[in-house]
Amino acid sequence: MTVIEVADLRKAYSGRPAVDGVGFTVEEGEIFGILGPNGAGKTTTVECIAGLRAPDAGKVRVAGLDPVADHDEVTRILGTQLQESELQAKLTVREALELYSAFYDRPADWRALAERLGLTDKLTTRFAKLSGGQKQRLSIALALIGGPRVVVLDELTTGLDPRARRDTWRLIEEIRASGVTVLLVTHFMEEAQRLCDRIAVIDRGRLAALDTPSGLIRRTAGSTVISFTPSRPLDPADLAGLPGAASTATDARDGRLTVNGTDETVNAVITLLARHRITAHQLRVSDATLDDAFLDLTETSAAPSAAKGVPA
Ligand SMILES: Nc1ncnc2c1ncn2[C@@H]1O[C@H](COP(=O)(O)OP(=O)(O)OP(=O)(O)O)[C@@H](O)[C@H]1O
Numbered sequence: 001m002t003v004i005e006v007a008d009l010r011k012a013y014s015g016r017p018a019v020d021g022v023g024f025t026v027e028e029g030e031i032f033g034i035l036g037p038n039g040a041g042k043t044t045t046v047e048c049i050a051g052l053r054a055p056d057a058g059k060v061r062v063a064g065l066d067p068v069a070d071h072d073e074v075t076r077i078l079g080t081q082l083q084e085s086e087l088q089a090k091l092t093v094r095e096a097l098e099l100y101s102a103f104y105d106r107p108a109d110w111r112a113l114a115e116r117l118g119l120t121d122k123l124t125t126r127f128a129k130l131s132g133g134q135k136q137r138l139s140i141a142l143a144l145i146g147g148p149r150v151v152v153l154d155e156l157t158t159g160l161d162p163r164a165r166r167d168t169w170r171l172i173e174e175i176r177a178s179g180v181t182v183l184l185v186t187h188f189m190e191e192a193q194r195l196c197d198r199i200a201v202i203d204r205g206r207l208a209a210l211d212t213p214s215g216l217i218r219r220t221a222g223s224t225v226i227s228f229t230p231s232r233p234l235d236p237a238d239l240a241g242l243p244g245a246a247s248t249a250t251d252a253r254d255g256r257l258t259v260n261g262t263d264e265t266v267n268a269v270i271t272l273l274a275r276h277r278i279t280a281h282q283l284r285v286s287d288a289t290l291d292d293a294f295l296d297l298t299e300t301s302a303a304p305s306a307a308k309g310v311p312a
Pocket residue numbers: 013014017018036037038039040041042043044045
């Protein structure tokens with residue numbers, strides 16, 4: 001069942017389009033990711049879904065309701081943890097939970113939520129004294145306090161150390177397992193790849209792709225990555241002619257060669273090496289990552305991908 005519907009959404013700031021015709025649907029029970037470079041329009045899109053911004057054009061529905069016209073009803077269905085949601089520094093965890101509970105007619109039991117999010121021993125701690133991970137857990141608790149059907153999490157794990165990030169991932173999986181649909185805005189490929197059922201890639205205000213993580217990777221030119229250190233350099237002309245090869249790159253430091261291609265390219269590389277009696281040291285064949293797919297699908301990213309690389 002569709003719980004969020006976005007069709008031809010448009011929003012401009014001072015005449016400059018931030019979201020320029022984005023459309024997707026989110027099904028109940030999904031972890032749906034929104035991925036894109038800085039300034040792509042991700043936050044503007046989720047703010048329109050949460051009813052915090054009015055679209056200039058297009059349609060947004062949450063459980064069939066208009067987030068602007070039916071704002072009160074939508075806030076009961078959709079919980080939001082938005083980017084940089086800072087609470088008052090002096091508010092304690094307990095006060096924040098009680099304050100947010102008071103916004104709802106039938107709030108979730110905040111004590112149970114605090115327990116679930118590992119905040120019970122922090123109830124008397126002021127917001128300013130919490131660690132980054134604890135602040136994030138509190139912001140998730142506040143997003144869940146109204147007992148929402150959908151929760152919007154925007155760049156939840158930015159600034160967290162790897163352990164806190166992994167703990168947060170486990171929490172997100174638990175939230176989904178409890179029946180809540182999750183709309184996740186993220187910059188982290190590993191996070192998107194691990195958590196999301198489907199991902200909308202947004203680039204310069206437009207939908208660049210919408211697929212499962214593995215579907216996005218399959219779309220990448222050169223979804224099979226072959227790397228090895230040849231016993232002596234290969235002729236660039238031979239490499240350029242490899243069937244299915246999308247790109248090749250040589251690491252200037254150690255001469256290690258990386259070829260992004262297809263299964264056909266793997267066979268061709270092996271044949272080429274045999275023909276020239278070149279030995280491949282530490283030969284690895286792996287799948288491209290969501291990182292590669294992201295760089296392939298988005299044009300605004302500043303850094304060139306190592307995988308797309310410098311021509312050999
Ligand atoms: N309140 C605003 N006023 C003017 N321009 C804005 C405003 N909010 C966002 N923008 C601009 O709109 C574009 C999209 O911004 P948005 O925050 O939606 O992108 P984003 O994908 O969430 O970016 P990031 O990953 O950096 O958070 C950017 O060019 C941004 O500078």
